[in-house]
Amino acid sequence: MKKLLNFVKSLEPKKGSLGHTLYDGLFTFLFAPNEVTADGGVHIKDRIDLKRTMVIVVLALQFCYLIGMYNIGQQHFVALGMYESFFEGFHLKLAFGLTKILPLFIWTHLVGLGIEFYFAWKKGHAIEEGFLVSGALIPLIMPPDLPIWILCLAVAFAVFLGKEAFGGTGMNIWNVALLARAFVFFAYPTTISGDQVWVAGFDQIMPGAVTDYGWWQTSFCNTIFEWFGWAQFDPGATIVDGFTGATPLALAYEGGWSAVTDVYSSAQMLWGSIPGSVGETSKPLIIAGAAILLITKIGSWRIMLSGLVGAALMSMIFNAWGATEFMTVPWYNQLLMGSFWFAIVFMATDPVTASATNFGKVIYGIMIGMIGMIIRVINPAYPEGWMLAILFLNTFAPLIDHYTVLGNIQKRLKRA
Amino acid sequence: MKVVSSFVQLFTKMLSALSIVVLSSQMALAQTGKDGNVVTIGVILILGALVLGAVAVVGNSMVQVLSVKVGNHTNGEVVDEDLLASKNHVLKKGLNIKLKGESSSEIKKFHSSRYAVMPFNFNNIAPIPKMIVEVGQEVKAGQPLFYDKGHPNVNFVAPVSGELVEVKRGPKRSIAQVVILADKDVEFKALNSPNIDEVDRAELREFLKANGGWPLFKQRPFNILPGVDEEPRDIFISGFDTAPLAGDMAMKINGRFEAIQEGINVLNKLTDGKVYMSLDGREGAAIPAELDHMHGVDIHYFDGPHPAGLVGIQIHHIKPINAGDVVWTIGIQELITLGNMFLKNEYRAERVFNIAGLATEKGGYYQSYSGADLKEILGEELSDKSKRIIAGNVLHGLAKNEDNAFLDFYKDQVTCIDEGDDYEMFGWLLPQTMRPSASRTYPNFLFKDFKYQVDTNTHGEKRAFVVTGQYESVLPVDTYPQYLFKSIITRHVENMEGLGIYELVEEDVALCEFVCTSKQPLQKILREGLDFMMKEV
Numbered sequence: 029m030k031k032l033l034n035f036v037k038s039l040e041p042k043k044g045s046l047g048h049t050l051y052d053g054l055f056t057f058l059f060a061p062n063e064v065t066a067d068g069g070v071h072i073k074d075r076i077d078l079k080r081t082m083v084i085v086v087l088a089l090q091f092c093y094l095i096g097m098y099n100i101g102q103q104h105f106v107a108l109g110m111y112e113s114f115f116e117g118f119h120l121k122l123a124f125g126l127t128k129i130l131p132l133f134i135w136t137h138l139v140g141l142g143i144e145f146y147f148a149w150k151k152g153h154a155i156e157e158g159f160l161v162s163g164a165l166i167p168l169i170m171p172p173d174l175p176i177w178i179l180c181l182a183v184a185f186a187v188f189l190g191k192e193a194f195g196g197t198g199m200n201i202w203n204v205a206l207l208a209r210a211f212v213f214f215a216y217p218t219t220i221s222g223d224q225v226w227v228a229g230f231d232q233i234m235p236g237a238v239t240d241y242g243w244w245q246t247s248f249c250n251t252i253f254e255w256f257g258w259a260q261f262d263p264g265a266t267i268v269d270g271f272t273g274a275t276p277l278a279l280a281y282e283g284g285w286s287a288v289t290d291v292y293s294s295a296q297m298l299w300g301s302i303p304g305s306v307g308e309t310s311k312p313l314i315i316a317g318a319a320i321l322l323i324t325k326i327g328s329w330r331i332m333l334s335g336l337v338g339a340a341l342m343s344m345i346f347n348a349w350g351a352t353e354f355m356t357v358p359w360y361n362q363l364l365m366g367s368f369w370f371a372i373v374f375m376a377t378d379p380v381t382a383s384a385t386n387f388g389k390v391i392y393g394i395m396i397g398m399i400g401m402i403i404r405v406i407n408p409a410y411p412e413g414w415m416l417a418i419l420f421l422n423t424f425a426p427l428i429d430h431y432t433v434l435g436n437i438q439k440r441l442k443r444a
Numbered sequence: 445m446k447v448v449s450s451f452v453q454l455f456t457k458m459l460s461a462l463s464i465v466v467l468s469s470q471m472a473l474a475q476t477g478k479d480g481n482v483v484t485i486g487v488i489l490i491l492g493a494l495v496l497g498a499v500a501v502v503g504n505s506m507v508q509v510l511s512v513k514v515g516n517h518t519n520g521e522v523v524d525e526d527l528l529a530s531k532n533h534v535l536k537k538g539l540n541i542k543l544k545g546e547s548s549s550e551i552k553k554f555h556s557s558r559y560a561v562m563p564f565n566f567n568n569i570a571p572i573p574k575m576i577v578e579v580g581q582e583v584k585a586g587q588p589l590f591y592d593k594g595h596p597n598v599n600f601v602a603p604v605s606g607e608l609v610e611v612k613r614g615p616k617r618s619i620a621q622v623v624i625l626a627d628k629d630v631e632f633k634a635l636n637s638p639n640i641d642e643v644d645r646a647e648l649r650e651f652l653k654a655n656g657g658w659p660l661f662k663q664r665p666f667n668i669l670p671g672v673d674e675e676p677r678d679i680f681i682s683g684f685d686t687a688p689l690a691g692d693m694a695m696k697i698n699g700r701f702e703a704i705q706e707g708i709n710v711l712n713k714l715t716d717g718k719v720y721m722s723l724d725g726r727e728g729a730a731i732p733a734e735l736d737h738m739h740g741v742d743i744h745y746f747d748g749p750h751p752a753g754l755v756g757i758q759i760h761h762i763k764p765i766n767a768g769d770v771v772w773t774i775g776i777q778e779l780i781t782l783g784n785m786f787l788k789n790e791y792r793a794e795r796v797f798n799i800a801g802l803a804t805e806k807g808g809y810y811q812s813y814s815g816a817d818l819k820e821i822l823g824e825e826l827s828d829k830s831k832r833i834i835a836g837n838v839l840h841g842l843a844k845n846e847d848n849a850f851l852d853f854y855k856d857q858v859t860c861i862d863e864g865d866d867y868e869m870f871g872w873l874l875p876q877t878m879r880p881s882a883s884r885t886y887p888n889f890l891f892k893d894f895k896y897q898v899d900t901n902t903h904g905e906k907r908a909f910v911v912t913g914q915y916e917s918v919l920p921v922d923t924y925p926q927y928l929f930k931s932i933i934t935r936h937v938e939n940m941e942g943l944g945i946y947e948l949v950e951e952d953v954a955l956c957e958f959v960c961t962s963k964q965p966l967q968k969i970l971r972e973g974l975d976f977m978m979k980e981v
Contacts, residue, residue: 033867060871064864064900067843069967070957071834076883077904078961079872084885156907198908324885384912385924433927437942444766
């Protein structure tokens with residue numbers, strides 16, 4: 029190990045160059061630093077740092093990556109009317125998912141980390157770990173077929189204006205990953221809403237449309253699968269009759285709960301075998317990720333629980349109201365659809381943009397739950413609301429905290 | 445509980461308001477028939493406004509709700525007096541850091557050849573105090589050595605008798621150490637103490653100032669040498685120590701209870717308020733019976749993890765410091781010195797301290813005098829660069845080396861740990877050593893009784909504040925620490941005051957600094973804030 033350390037150290041570039049910033053980032057990744065505590069403070073420190081905190085979140089997201097990868101393939105083949113059960117064409121589904129998710133992941137990190145490194149170099153700072161989590165989140169909240177150039181623009185926008193402009197990790201007001209999604213949502217709405225975008229691998233979702241395979245599927249994967257004698261991608265396959273690619277929410281918006289159950293079963297929606305953004309669909313696996321965050325106490329249980337309460341409450345109120353078909357969808361079924369779980373577990377709990385006080389977190393969670401549900405049900409343009417609700421509450425989190433802190437200050441004044 | 449119930453009330457109010465809106469809109473819908481677009485939009489607008497307003501409403505009500513808890517008659521609610529008057533305090537927040545290397549339970553007598561008084565041990569005195577005696581002069585124990593211009597008539601006295609051999613200078617000609625070459629048998633100066641039952645306060649104060657009794661006290665806010673004109677609202681004593689590797693207080697004060705009682709009598713003369721002593725209320729705590737039966741003192745029991753034993757935390761739970769309040773604190777061994785000034789008519793600066801930690805072989809209890817030379821116990825260990833010797837505990841204390849090896853004035857513990865200037869490959873991801881951590885990303889929380897070996901490695905680099913709720917979980921004080929630190933950094937006087945900077949000193953927030961994921965130097969930040977407030981207010 030000593031040898032490796034010395035070898036790595038011998039590579040150190042000149043201080044102040046971009047190379048040194050890169051080297052520094054890599055070095056702290058490889059080796060925990062040899063810094064010791066300063067005199068006049070504590071002499072020992074807790075063995076936790078930001079890197080570990082962030083990596084636990086990334087680990088918790090891996091479940092979503094796995095199922096997301098599989099589900100891209102699953103939805104693709106459901107559209108073709110092939111391999112509809114779980115294990116049929118398993119390798120094809122995974123391979124197809126991988127070819128879709130890898131570019132998203134790689135380009136997000138190339139652009140995001142690139143900007144982070146550049147700013148770290150310009151400011152003479154060490155590279156902070158914030159983008160580890162943002163970078164892992166962004167591919168999961170995008171449609172699988174999002175054009176890469178739009179993704180890059182969105183990531184650049186979010187990291188540059190959403191984060192670095194405010195001073196970097198820990199200083200941003202809005203959740204970086206959601207900001208990237210919001211950018212796509214408002215700048216290129218057709219790529220992220222409607223029925224056309226949630227199933228990958230087609231130019232257009234309509235019965236009879238032909239698959240849009242690239243070199244990866246037809247040449248690379250098929251050659252390998254041929255070797256093993258497995259089933260291969262079929263470039264001539266077409267979408268079966270009756271397939272629309274509509275998400276449960278879109279269906280519910282049009283025709284209430286019965287319109288949803290005509291197409292999808294509850295089990296399908298629970299396990300996530302439905303069209304949607306890459307990582308949002310499978311509830312049990314998101315909850316498994318949530319369990320990791322809760323056991324390690326990295327995610328705030330206050331936000332998750334109060335978010336759940338808020339969403340359930342609001343949909344109950346809608347049930348009572350019942351003015352539209354969508355409002356009559358039972359509240360427990362509302363929670364089965366859409367990206368509520370992913371949003372409340374991974375997005376709302378971002379400690380930088382959420383409320384910082386324990387009491388504020390409860391208010392913040394409830395408000396996200398309620399507002400998100402309002403947007404989902406009432407907004408005529410697009411039936412989902414968590415992104416906007418969380419960004420909205422991100423904006424208000426400092427205000428909530430301000431009043432909570434003011435309460436403490438007033439209390440102290442009254443005591444005197 | 446009141447906060448919760450008020451919050452529930454508030455919430456039901458909000459809900460009922462909401463449901464009224466919903467119901468009326470439904471009625472409106474029913475009247476207009478199917479084409480209810482205008483009505484629906486109207487309802488949406490109302491709902492939106494309601495939700496928007498709710499943040500502010502809830503926030504505003506919070507101010508009310510939270511202030512109910514304080515104890516004033518707000519909104520006609522009367523606060524449970526019994527609860528406030530309770531003398532048993534159970535603290536939930538905090539963290540016990542269990543370390544290997546506890547001191548063996550045997551007291552050795554230790555009389556070093558040199559002792560020192562160090563002006564920097566006393567907060568808020570000038571770095572260059574005025575010397576009263578010169579190098580080469582003989583002094584007796586209790587004889588004045590120097591005084592500070594900002595505190596006229598307050599003398600700092602010799603802990604032992606002997607020859608003043610050196611006035612050692614630090615940076616910018618400040619006086620770092622006033623060193624005495626000690627006699628084998630300590631000779632005490634006769635103090636002519638007044639009779640404590642008859643003396644009036646002014647006379648007593650002058651006596652304490654002249655004879656070294658004044659610096660035994662510390663004043664809060666700011667943890668400074670008491671101002672010469674200040675009178676304390678109350679005086680607080682902590683009778684136990686919960687810090688990592690802290691010695692057994694019962695052993696340290698054993699057999700000196702008479703002096704403690706006399707000291708308490710003196711304290712009662714110094715304040716119009718009360719004298720409070722906090723004792724160990726944890727399960728299985730062995731409190732000396734004599735301590736339990738002291739007269740003239742209000743005894744409180746504290747149960748809970750560190751920092752339950754810190755006097756600052758105890759003050760917060762007994763009778764908190766408000767803006768404008770001045771209280772004094774005194775350590776229990778300093779209290780014994782104070783008592784002996786009247787009981788034995790001598791300034792006896794006896795201190796029992798314990799040396800602990802895995803990095804030393806000299807662990808144990810030592811009976812000596814204030815300012816003892818640790819070099820004569822620890823020897824080579826002091827100059828060993830791979831070890832850190834701390835006067836104090838691992839959370840709060842000064843590092844010692846061979847040039848600066850005297851025990852600090854208010855300290856009764858020495859901790860020796862390894863330096864941690866090593867790299868650890870993937871140390872943050874796959875640690876190869878067991879280290880204490882409050883984080884549940886390590887399996888530590890499953891092994892509550894495991895004792896750790898520690899070093900001084902920071903286990904990470906300094907980052908911006910990211911994680912929230914971490915400081916609150918180890919600080920049993922009703923405040924928002926992260927906001928307090930941010931207001932210190934931005935020098936926001938109002939918030940610093942409002943969030944209780946007067947109630948805290950460095951040792952109180954040491955645990956926050958330990959658990960901090962972002963490795964922020966919180967004790968340093970707090971000291972800057974306190975110094976700033978001292979100048980401004």
